[in-house]
Amino acid sequence: MEDESRVYQRIGEFVVSFQWIENKLREIGWFIIDPERVVWPPEKLRNIRNEELVDRVHEMFIQAISKCALGSDQEQEFKVSFDSCAKDLHELRISRNNILHSAFIEFKAGGVVQGLLRSSPKMKINEESGEPIFDQEFLTPDSFEQDMKKMGEAAFFLNRAYTQLIHRYPQENA
DSSP, rough: OOHHHHHHHHHHHHHHHHHHHHHHHHHHHHHHHHHTOOOSSSTTSOOOHHHHHHHHHHHHHHHEEEEEOOOOOHHHHHHHHHHHHHHHHHHHHHHHHHHTTTTTEEEEETTTEEEEEOOOOOOEEEETTTTTEEEOOOOOOOGHHHHHHHHHHHHHHHHHHHHHHHHHHHOOOO
């Protein structure tokens, strides 16, 4: 392996990007809760797990978008897109947990790292054979491309959703 530090860099980029998305979800939820930002940021949505955050904001957004006076086609597109985004975010959460809760094993030869293995400490058992199942994969800087692309698409959509709320969600004193 030429440069294992690039793999660790990609892990860091993945984690920071995931945290950004989690923050954007809170911003969307907080805006729906308090669009006039009287108490900012609201207490709700602060101390909940990511899985619950995705589900709550998804539900809140689906209800809120119908109050935004969009055309029925555009409203439906936002609902379908948020459904898809929420599904992707749950998959990304699982990927994040797999990465953060794994051991990383460096394979060295001649004092040089030749490979990097991610290994989950949770061993599963194959129900049919009774054999252990190990969740392991060799990592390269490209190992995160698919998830990073998925996060980029989620970030783009969540920004669109947030912008629609800012411009169209009813506010009492607007």
